Amino acid sequence: MTLGIPLVALLALIVYLLVRSGELRVWHVILTGLLGFYLDRTHLAEPIGAAVVWIAKGLTHTT
Template sequence: MTATATAPLVALLAILVFVLVRAGELRIWQVVLVGLFGFYLDRTHLADPIASAVTWLVAGLTHT
């Protein structure tokens, strides 16, 4: 993902994480969402494969 596409994704994930934490309950898919947010913020060595997987998934869902 480019920097222009990553910034809005991080902002969206930040809003979703904030809402989920405020709700007080986290389900499995929500924990995965929070984990993805953490990887995008931290940019660890696992961030590139995760970013590639997310890009592949989004491209597959949007047919681009």
């Protein structure tokens, strides 16, 4: 049993609340980076990467 997805969900909730509070401190940035690290290790990494590329291409109008 892995704790990958529940850990990512918990970190995502914490990061969302920290960003919503409007104050971003050093430990907030570390938690955000940790969320990205753990999110990359889940099965969601490939669809998220594809979505980021799609958005970037849409905003820059490159092919």
